[in-house]
Amino acid sequence: MLGFILRRLLATIPVMLVVGFFVFGLLSLAPGDPAAIVAGDQASPEDVQRIRASLGLDQPFLVRFGTWGGRILQGDLGTSLFTNLPVTTMIAQRIQPTLSLMLVTLAIAVSLAVPLGVVAAWRAGRLVDRCVMGFAVLGFSVPVFVVGYVLAYVFAIKLAWLPAQGYAPIEAGVRPWLASLILPATTLGCAYVALIARVTRATMLEVLQQDYVRTARAKGLGQGTVLFLHALKNAAIPIVTVIGIGIALLIGGAVVTETVFAIPGLGRLTVDAILRRDYPVIQGIVLLFSFTYVLVNLVIDLSYTLLDPRIRY
Amino acid sequence: MSLLSVENLQVHFRTPDGVNRAVDGVSFEIGSGETLAIVGESGCGKSVTSMSILRLLPEPQAQFAGAIRFEGRDLLALPDREMRKIRGNAISVVFQEPMTSLNPVLTVGRQIGETLRLHQGLDARQAEARAVEMLSLVGIPEPERRVHAYPHQMSGGMRQRVMIAIALACSPRLLIADEPTTALDVTIQAQILDLMRDLKHRVGAAIMLITHDLGVVAEVADRVMVMYAGRKVEEAAVADLFRTPRHPYTRGLMGAVPRLGVRAQGRAPGRLAEIPGMVPSLKTRIDGCVFAGRCPDAKDFCRLHAPALESKSPGHLAACHFAPKDARPA
Numbered sequence: 001m002l003g004f005i006l007r008r009l010l011a012t013i014p015v016m017l018v019v020g021f022f023v024f025g026l027l028s029l030a031p032g033d034p035a036a037i038v039a040g041d042q043a044s045p046e047d048v049q050r051i052r053a054s055l056g057l058d059q060p061f062l063v064r065f066g067t068w069g070g071r072i073l074q075g076d077l078g079t080s081l082f083t084n085l086p087v088t089t090m091i092a093q094r095i096q097p098t099l100s101l102m103l104v105t106l107a108i109a110v111s112l113a114v115p116l117g118v119v120a121a122w123r124a125g126r127l128v129d130r131c132v133m134g135f136a137v138l139g140f141s142v143p144v145f146v147v148g149y150v151l152a153y154v155f156a157i158k159l160a161w162l163p164a165q166g167y168a169p170i171e172a173g174v175r176p177w178l179a180s181l182i183l184p185a186t187t188l189g190c191a192y193v194a195l196i197a198r199v200t201r202a203t204m205l206e207v208l209q210q211d212y213v214r215t216a217r218a219k220g221l222g223q224g225t226v227l228f229l230h231a232l233k234n235a236a237i238p239i240v241t242v243i244g245i246g247i248a249l250l251i252g253g254a255v256v257t258e259t260v261f262a263i264p265g266l267g268r269l270t271v272d273a274i275l276r277r278d279y280p281v282i283q284g285i286v287l288l289f290s291f292t293y294v295l296v297n298l299v300i301d302l303s304y305t306l307l308d309p310r311i312r313y
Numbered sequence: 314m315s316l317l318s319v320e321n322l323q324v325h326f327r328t329p330d331g332v333n334r335a336v337d338g339v340s341f342e343i344g345s346g347e348t349l350a351i352v353g354e355s356g357c358g359k360s361v362t363s364m365s366i367l368r369l370l371p372e373p374q375a376q377f378a379g380a381i382r383f384e385g386r387d388l389l390a391l392p393d394r395e396m397r398k399i400r401g402n403a404i405s406v407v408f409q410e411p412m413t414s415l416n417p418v419l420t421v422g423r424q425i426g427e428t429l430r431l432h433q434g435l436d437a438r439q440a441e442a443r444a445v446e447m448l449s450l451v452g453i454p455e456p457e458r459r460v461h462a463y464p465h466q467m468s469g470g471m472r473q474r475v476m477i478a479i480a481l482a483c484s485p486r487l488l489i490a491d492e493p494t495t496a497l498d499v500t501i502q503a504q505i506l507d508l509m510r511d512l513k514h515r516v517g518a519a520i521m522l523i524t525h526d527l528g529v530v531a532e533v534a535d536r537v538m539v540m541y542a543g544r545k546v547e548e549a550a551v552a553d554l555f556r557t558p559r560h561p562y563t564r565g566l567m568g569a570v571p572r573l574g575v576r577a578q579g580r581a582p583g584r585l586a587e588i589p590g591m592v593p594s595l596k597t598r599i600d601g602c603v604f605a606g607r608c609p610d611a612k613d614f615c616r617l618h619a620p621a622l623e624s625k626s627p628g629h630l631a632a633c634h635f636a637p638k639d640a641r642p643a
Contacts, residue, residue: 211413217369218408219428219479220400233418308418309463 001305004313008301012294019290020072023283024065033057034081034277055081068283077287078280080273087284090269097167098265101188101257102250104181109189109196110243116193117200117239118227124205132197139194144253148187148260155183165262184261188253192246199242203235210234236307244300251289315342316519317366317487321379324361324370331596335361337543338379343487348513348520350534350551352527352566356592358543359523363489365389366521367404368396383487402432405480409492411472415464421448421475422460425482432483447478451508470501477508484516491523506533527570531555539563542593542603545622549629559631561608562588602633610635 035052036043043051052058056067071078077087120132156164162183168176207213208231216230258267266285273281304311324336336358343349351359364370366381368388381388383404388396405428408414416424425447426440435443441460448456451474464472473493480488490509494502510533513520522534530537530551537554539547539562547560558564568586590607593599601616602608608615615634622632626639 211408211410212416214369215408215414215476215479216416218367218400218406220397220402220431221427222397230416230419234416310417310465 001313005298005302008298012291012298015294016287016291017069020069020283020287021065023286024068024279025061027277027279027282028061028064030277032277034279037276038081068280072287077284080281081278082276087280090281091266091284091288094264094266094269096169096265097263098254098258098267100167100170100177100181101184101254101263101265102247104178105185105189105192105250106243106247108185109192109246112189113193113196114200114232114239117197118204118232120197120201121204121208122223122227124201129201132201136194136198139190142190144187144191144256145260147190148184148257151183151187152261167261167263167265180263184257184263187260188250188257191253192249195246195249196239196242200235200239203238204231207231207235233307237304240300240303240307244296247296248293251293316345316347316384317343317521318382319362319366319379320382322362322365322381323376323378324358324365325376325378326374327376328374328596334543334595334598336365337595339540339543339545340379341538341545341548343519343521345486346513346517346519348522348533348535350522350524350530350537351540352524352530352537353540354525354592356595357540358595359540360491362540363406363491363521363523366487366489367400367406368393369400398432401428401479401485402483403485404487404489405483405485406489406491407473407476407480407493409495411469411476411496414476415472417464420461420463421467425460425475425479428479428482443482444478447482448475450481450512451475451478452504453478469497470504473497473501473505474508477505477512481512481516481518485518487521488513488518489521489523492525493522494529495524495526502529509533527566539566542599543595544603544632545630546604546633547629547631548622549631553626553629557626557629559625559629559636560604560633561610561636562604563631565607604633 033048033052035048035055035057038055039048039051049058056064059067068078075088077091079086080090083090116132120129123129152164155161163180164183166180168180170177204227210231212234213226213231216226221230254265255267255270257263258265259271262268266288270282270285272278273285301313305313319339319341322336322339323334326333326335339358339362341349351362353359361370365375365377366383366388368391377389379389383399388399391399415421422441422444425444426435426437429435429440429443430437445456445460448459453459453471453474459467464475467475473496477493488509493509494505497505506529509520512518520533522529524530534551537547537549537551538545539554539560541562547554547558547563549559554563555567558567565586565588569588571585588607593603593606599619601618602611602620605611605615612635618634620632620634622630623638625631625636
């Protein structure tokens with residue numbers, strides 16, 4: 001088990017290397033010159049050239065990549081081209097809203113999607129099932145920003161139940177914190193709920209056909225115990241897997257959601273950094289996201305041993 | 314009063330291409346402590362009959378008629394809440410497939426203890442202690458350790474013992490055993506049968522044994538009911554049935570069992586007698602005798618008129634126009 005964890009952690013290094021290389025390469029190919037943006041509209045070509053040299057942007061690609069990669073191995077993500085702050089500091093300043101948004105979305109989505117999927121499978125073909133599946137299609141096909149603006153219009157502007165924009169840090173109290181996150185989390189969670197509910201339903205449909213479910217019924221157990229203990233525990237692995245894969249969906253969606261709801265998180269930081277061609281910041285955030293994703297998948301693989309006694313590493 | 318009395322049970326399944334008459338007017342009784350074997354080919358309705366007793370069939374698709382009286386109460390009329398108090402408690406079941414009938418992600422102790430907690434209100438610790446007792450009762454070595462094991466850590470025979478432990482945990486009055494030995498090795502089969510016979514005496518449960526294995530029937534049953542195409546075609550005490558099978562289908566079944574030293578009559582040496590033809594589709598209505606299409610003795614009369622189940626000798630029922638009848642009326 002410990003060996004497995006170590007091996008998996010070591011395996012993240014080449015993954016990170018490849019991710020880093022691609023991000024770095026893509027940004028080098030992208031049009032736009034940070035030196036020109038830093039220098040401003042009034043700068044002369046010589047100024048721009050001077051700034052470019054001071055930022056190290058006049059070096060060949062591989063040299064720049066090597067320098068950057070070397071620093072990262074020492075835990076240094078570099079310095080922003082614009083604020084001159086270390087990238088780690090900038091990320092640290094913005095991580096709480098994004099982390100909060102993700103966790104609240106995860107909690108809402110899982111606690112909603114799994115029961116919905118279970119009930120849909122139990123009542124397969126009936127009205128409940130059709131409603132859940134209809135919602136799933138809708139949740140998946142309507143873009144995040146549309147859902148966001150509609151929810152904000154109805155619940156924040158018309159009904160005035162919740163704030164329309166902004167983020168209240170958790171230090172200011174749990175209630176305002178949660179209130180500021182409900183609409184963004186619902187927005188972000190729509191596609192996620194749809195994904196989890198569909199997979200839950202499909203897996204449960206298969207599990208409910210199994211002999212041991214019949215055995216459970218033959219014992220006189222109630223519907224709830226049969227569905228949520230005997231069946232759901234057997235269906236857990238695909239469901240947990242898709243919850244993990246969906247984290248990628250959340251990371252992508254967070255960028256849009258934070259923009260719609262004006263939340264000062266990593267998503268906003270990413271957008272701003274891209275617009276300003278702030279390479280170190282973009283690279284730092286992308287690395288952080290992919291590292292998180294790799295880590296989440298490791299945790300999911302480890303959770304399999306808890307869910308199914310037949311799986312051992 | 315008998316423990317279980319099934320009266321004119323009909324179970325019809327609605328399918329996209331017509332109604333499947335899986336069980337079509339079957340009546341029988343089981344007394345306390347008695348072992349009734351239900352014999353027949355695959356698809357004759359024996360498993361559907363047993364699953365109807367526990368009402369484990371998908372209910373909107375399966376439509377019931379008739380009555381299933383257990384200790385005087387009609388199970389078909391009970392609300393689901395009441396039915397759940399009977400399942401696993403007064404009536405329990407051992408399924409055919411020990412490899413797939415246990416939940417792979419729960420310990421066997423939990424699976425045995427579950428019924429005890431549900432029906433007898435034991436707490437987790439008491440239930441586990443009882444589970445250990447049950448495991449040793451069904452002959453599993455090191456029950457204290459095995460109670461924490463998962464099904465995949467056990468062999469097929471052991472798992473079937475666990476299934477039996479689950480079924481007997483609440484001392485049921487009726488145990489339904491649906492081909493309990495079919496999936497097991499022959500040597501294990503004998504052990505499981507011995508175990509069931511032994512436990513029957515200890516617990517005093519009546520057994521309804523579903524099987525297509527006449528060897529098993531001869532070994533454990535008191536009475537036998539032969540089913541064909543959703544109907545009961547013959548019923549008798551076990552010795553009586555083996556000595557004088559009245560229905561041509563029963564005779565056909567017995568002829569299809571290999572025996573050492575005995576050659577099937579009128580056949581090439583070494584070949585088993587087979588019943589020609591196929592079981593009729595349960596989706597078309599049959600007016601005459603259901604077995605007429607495959608019966609060596611069938612006359613035109615048989616194809617037009619369904620034979621009634623009648624007493625051919627005391628305690629021996631058969632549904633055949635030409636089955637020999639004892640001179641002395643029953």
